[in-house]
Structures are given as C-alpha cells and as structure tokens.
Amino acid sequence: MHASGEPSFRESVDLMFNRAARLMNLSPGLEQKIRVCNSTYTVRFGVRLRGKIETFVGYRSVHSEHMEPVKGGIRYATNVNQDEVEALAALMTYKCALVETPFGGSKGGLCIDPRQWEEHELELITRRFAYELIKRDLIHPAQNVPAPDMGTGEREMAWIADQYARMNTTDINAKACVTGKPPHAGGIQGRVEATGRGVQYALREFFRHKDDMAKAGLSGTLDGKRLIVQGLGNVGYHAAKFLSEEDGAKIVAIIERDGALLDDKGLNVEAVRQWIATNGGVKGYPEATYVEDGAKVLEQACDILIPAALEAVIHKDNADRIKAPLIIEAANGPITFSADEILRRKGTVIIPDMYANAGGVTVSYFEWVKNLSHIRFGRMQRRAEEARSRLLVEELERLSADKGLGWTLADDFKERFLTGSDELMLVRSGLDDTMRTAYQAMREVWHSRNDVEDLRVAAYIVAIDRVAKTYRSKGL
C-alpha cells in the first residue's frame, strides 16, 4: 500500500487481474500461478565515472515463463523500484497473450536520471548493466529479450546488442537478444513509431464500432475530435503526430514535465517536439497558452485523453474530476485501481494499457523473427508480390484500353503499388491487423457477457485464458 492510501502499482495490477479471474473458471492453484511474479533479480554494480565509483541499482523481473523467451522493456528513471518492475512485467505477460506474440512477460529497470550523464558515460553504464544481465541469461535471444521503455531507445538497445555479441561470439542469433535496435544494427523499420502507431490503430478500430463509441457518448470519426496528450516522448509524440496529421484529430493540450500547452485550435505536434528538444521543456513555446500545473490539465474537457507518460497519474483524488469520456492508456498503469472504479461508475470508457500500447511488443516480435530468420524482412515475398501487382496493373490498363474507358493510374500510385512490399509497409499492415484482431477478441467478451463491465476486464479474461491454456497443455 502506498503512503497515498492507494494500492501500489503491482497491487493495482493484481487487483485488476483478480477482478477478471473471479469471472473465470480457474482452479485457485492455477490462478495463483499465473498472477505471481516468478522472479526478480536485483543488481548493484559500480562504474568508475568522473574520477569516482558510482553505484547503480537495476532490476530484471520475469513474471511468467509459460512461453520463452520472455519479453519486456528496460526503463531508465530515478524512481524505478521492484514493485514497479514486477507490475510492468506482469502487464507484459498479459499484453503478449492478448496480441498473440509468443512470449512470456518480463521487465527491467535502472535507477538513473539519464539526463544527468554524457553519452559516453551512459554507454559505459548500459554496457555494465547489460553485462550483469547477460551473465545470468537475463538477456538472451531464446530466454529473455529486452526492448526500449521510458528513458531508453535505439541507442541503448544497440549498445546492449553489441555487448551480448562480444560476450557470445559464436551465437549466430546474437542480434535477436534485444529488440528496438536501429535498422542499420539489425533493427526493423517502424519500431520507433510502433507504440504510438498502435495507439492510432487502436483508436481507429474503436471508432469503427458505433455501439462502443455510444458507450462513451461519442459519434462520428476521429476527425475534429479534441485530444489531450500527457508526455511527448516516444509513445505520446508518435500517437499525437499520427492522429493529428493523418486522422484530423485536434491536440488541444500537451502535458509535459514542466507544465502544459493549450490551444483550442490544435497544437502543431512537430513544432512542440522541436521546441522541447531545443529548450528542454514546453515553457516559453510561443504559439500556445502555458500552464504550470500540468496535472490539472488532465481534468480539462476533451473527447479523448491519452496519458502517455507515467503510471498512477489518474488516482482516487482526481478521478472524479476527469471529464474525458474516453481514455486510452498509452502509458502503462496510468490509472490506479481505485481511480478505475470511480471512472467506471461515471461511465468513462477506458481502452486498457495492455492493449493500447501493445504496438511496441508486436513490432518487436517482427524484429525478433527477422533477426532469427537472417533474411531481410519481406525479401522472400517481395518478388512474387511485385509480379502479381504488375499483372494487375497491366490487366487494368488493358481493360481500360479495350473498352475505351480512358482510365489511367496515377504514376505515384503505380509506383507505390508495384513496390509496396517494403519492410515498413509489411510492419504497418501486420501491426494494424494485430490491433484489429486483439480489439475484436476483447470486444467479443465485453459484449457477449453480462458480467463483463468494461474493456479492461475483457482484456484480462482473453489474456488469462490464453496463458491458462498454455499452462494446461504443457503442464507446470
């Protein structure tokens, strides 16, 4: 229990699990086995920096090994702790099951403020942390495959991959030890944007279902909808950018560490991102109203609220004042268990984290498969697809000529159609398909059972059922 009187993050996840599990027919033993975290490794290591030895504390938690490798990001933040890492590892188990990526759940973290260190220092620290985990098979292509999370990105993943390769020179699958690498270092196109892209695809799918929209009192399309985004980091930036540029949504507020920007006409996400990169925060951005108390902006009226930064930002003390009828949890755990209850009573629709931000692990799965297959993704299909596309284009043009219709295909369309089997296109279509299929699985449970009140319980039921099936078929 936290000082705030709320359950801790891990307790919150467990309570949400319990709410779903009691509606299922699991034996108490199996239910307990699925819920608990298998193991957490804590490491304290020293690195000589700026003339003295600095000690760092890191964690790698393995929640469930019902499938291997286990998968989950590595977070760099000062408040990383065992409870948080275990909560995030549990969410990874359920997330992977929900989007059918064949992984167990894991998560790691290092207590560090990455902004306090130079790049070469961060490299030393990351390599040393990776060394500690690799030694214990907590980074391994067949056993445990990390990815980026808050405070880490392609750069850190490239260092980890290189560290693993140096320590395992004969492992032909070394590149598959971590995902989220830059494309030139074994990564895949579209991984950086994947989680935000997944949030966009999730909302698009939600807006395809009129009865779901009606539950939130919404109608129409994403075009013109008013959105508030918290956190303009990897996930928040990409989600806000794609939703505003491609779907016509208006980003009426962006909340960051040092305050929030408001503009009823809609903020230019790219310009705000540039401003943050140059100035270290949103304060001073010339084309919007600045408010110092960012957390308060979560309570402003809008159509969709996208928390994409930290956990527990919507809690028992502000949940009642949240006005958004629809919240999509781009971050992990942004709504506490107590707040979830309050929001549910108010009729707020919540698209839960384990689904909403599953785009990252989905594309990580594509990257892992690409690394293991040792072939450029899509290369096998490419020639055949191009040949089929060419046939179709020729046939259309022949038909048009035969019938004197005078139809022509625009050159840029032809170009895209004929070369459309590139990696990015394959990744995006695979991600879109995954997000649609998983939403429909949740929705089916939500609508078909009277005892299932919301999408979160539905998501847990789908996920727990799949994990339980795996345990039952392979034994413990």
Ligand SMILES: NC(=O)c1ccc[n+]([C@@H]2O[C@H](COP(=O)([O-])OP(=O)(O)OC[C@H]3O[C@@H](n4cnc5c(N)ncnc54)[C@H](O)[C@@H]3O)[C@@H](O)[C@H]2O)c1
């Ligand atoms: N990166 C991924 O692929 C991925 C995948 C799944 C889930 N997530 C989850 O998404 C969330 C964000 O991760 P990320 O990778 O975008 O992290 P990030 O480090 O790239 O960005 C986090 C952003 O939040 C901002 N922020 C920090 N404290 C804040 C505060 N108090 N108020 C407002 N903004 C604040 C930071 O300044 C930063 O811009 C986390 O919960 C993470 O677990 C990330």
